[in-house]
Amino acid sequence: MVRSQGSRLFTRALCYGATKTLAVDQGLNRAGGALGGGRHSVSGVTATVFGATGFLGRYVVNELGKIGSQVIIPYRCTEQDTAHLRVMGDLGQIVLDPYDANDPSAVNKYVQDSNVVINLLGRDRETWKHSFEKVNVDMAANIAKAASEAGVERLYHFSCVGASPDAIGKKFRTKHEGEVAVREHFPDATIMRMAPVVGVEDRLLNSIAFMTRRMPYVPLYDGGETKMQPVYVLDVVKAFVETLKHEGTKGQTFEFAGPETYTMKELVTLVEKTIREPSGSLNIPSSLGKLMDSPRAALQASIPFPVPTHTMLTSDYIDELESDLVVDGSSLGFEDLGIEPQRIDQGVPIEHVRFWRSGGYDFGSTFE
Structure with a gap:
C-alpha cells in the first residue's frame, strides 16, 4: 500500500506541470518549440511509466527526461532499485512512489494527472503470486481502463513479437490476450511489439553468456533452429519517441525487429566467439527439456516464492x-x-x- 507521507510528496510533486494537453503532432512542445529541447526544457508531457525499473523501462524514462518531460514512476521494488532513475530528469521531474499493483484504485491515482501512460509490465516466467495471466492480461487491462476513465491522451502498451492466440508458449498467448484487453478499454492505444531486445541489461545475450561461463552446457532445444530477429534497445526507444511526436500513430500496432535473422544456435555461436569460449552447447529434445523441468514447475505451483532456476531451463521458455x-x-x-x-x-x-x-574485457581467454 502507498504510504501516507509518500502520497503527500507525490501530490505536491504533481502541482507543477500536470496537464491534459499534449501538442506533439508536429513534434512541438507546449510552448511551440521543438520536442526534445533537453532535460531543462518543458515538453508538456506528463508520463506515467509502469514497469520503469525493468530493462527497457530505464531507457524509456531516460528518453522522456531528455526531452523535458515529467515522469511519474509507481514502483513495487525497494527504494534502492529506483536510484538510477532519479537522475534522469531535471530537479523534481522524476516522481517515484511505491504502490500496490493489485489495487485498481492505486493505478487510478497514478494516471489521473498524466497525458501519456506507458505499460512496460511483464515477466519472463511465472511465480506463485504473479502468473502470466495476472501480469500480461489483468494488470494491462487495469491500466488501460484507468487511463480511459482519466481521459489520458496517449496509452502505450509494450508487447512482443510472437503474441498470438495460437501460440504454444503461455507467455505469448497471454500477451495477445493483454493486447485485446487493452484495445477493449482504450481503442486508441499504441501497441508496440518487440522482438527479443538486446542491450547492457538484456536477458538474451547475457543469459547465453552466463550459461556458457557458469553452467556445464548451453541448451539448444531441438537443435536450436528457432529463428529470431533481435533488436537493439536504443532503436526501440528511438522509435517510441518518434511515435510520440505524431497523432497518426494512435490506435496503431508496431512491430520492431532487428535487420538480421538468427537461429538460436547462431546466437550461441556469436556469444561464444565474442567472449572467446569454446563451444559448450548441447542439443536437447524439447520434450526431454520439459520433463527435466517438471519437478520444479510442480513445486513452483505450490509455494509462494520463486524456485531458483535459470529461465532458459524452464518449460515456458522451451514452449516459446x-x-x-x-x-x-x-x-x-x-x-x-x-x-x-x-x-x-x-x-x-x-x-x-x-x-x-574470463580474462577481462580487453584480454579474454586465449581460445580462438
Missing part, C-alpha cells in the same frame, strides 16, 4: 522456442518511422557481452 520470433511485414515498423535499426552482432549492441570474457 516452438515458434519463430520474426516479423512478417504486415504491421508498421522502423521503416515507417524513418529509423534504420542497428545490427546486434557488431559495434555497441554487442559490446556489453565482452565483459563476460
Whole structure:
C-alpha cells in the first residue's frame, strides 16, 4: 500500500506541470518549440511509466527526461532499485512512489494527472503470486481502463513479437490476450511489439553468456533452429519517441525487429566467439527439456516464492522456442518511422557481452 507521507510528496510533486494537453503532432512542445529541447526544457508531457525499473523501462524514462518531460514512476521494488532513475530528469521531474499493483484504485491515482501512460509490465516466467495471466492480461487491462476513465491522451502498451492466440508458449498467448484487453478499454492505444531486445541489461545475450561461463552446457532445444530477429534497445526507444511526436500513430500496432535473422544456435555461436569460449552447447529434445523441468514447475505451483532456476531451463521458455520470433511485414515498423535499426552482432549492441570474457574485457581467454 502507498504510504501516507509518500502520497503527500507525490501530490505536491504533481502541482507543477500536470496537464491534459499534449501538442506533439508536429513534434512541438507546449510552448511551440521543438520536442526534445533537453532535460531543462518543458515538453508538456506528463508520463506515467509502469514497469520503469525493468530493462527497457530505464531507457524509456531516460528518453522522456531528455526531452523535458515529467515522469511519474509507481514502483513495487525497494527504494534502492529506483536510484538510477532519479537522475534522469531535471530537479523534481522524476516522481517515484511505491504502490500496490493489485489495487485498481492505486493505478487510478497514478494516471489521473498524466497525458501519456506507458505499460512496460511483464515477466519472463511465472511465480506463485504473479502468473502470466495476472501480469500480461489483468494488470494491462487495469491500466488501460484507468487511463480511459482519466481521459489520458496517449496509452502505450509494450508487447512482443510472437503474441498470438495460437501460440504454444503461455507467455505469448497471454500477451495477445493483454493486447485485446487493452484495445477493449482504450481503442486508441499504441501497441508496440518487440522482438527479443538486446542491450547492457538484456536477458538474451547475457543469459547465453552466463550459461556458457557458469553452467556445464548451453541448451539448444531441438537443435536450436528457432529463428529470431533481435533488436537493439536504443532503436526501440528511438522509435517510441518518434511515435510520440505524431497523432497518426494512435490506435496503431508496431512491430520492431532487428535487420538480421538468427537461429538460436547462431546466437550461441556469436556469444561464444565474442567472449572467446569454446563451444559448450548441447542439443536437447524439447520434450526431454520439459520433463527435466517438471519437478520444479510442480513445486513452483505450490509455494509462494520463486524456485531458483535459470529461465532458459524452464518449460515456458522451451514452449516459446516452438515458434519463430520474426516479423512478417504486415504491421508498421522502423521503416515507417524513418529509423534504420542497428545490427546486434557488431559495434555497441554487442559490446556489453565482452565483459563476460574470463580474462577481462580487453584480454579474454586465449581460445580462438
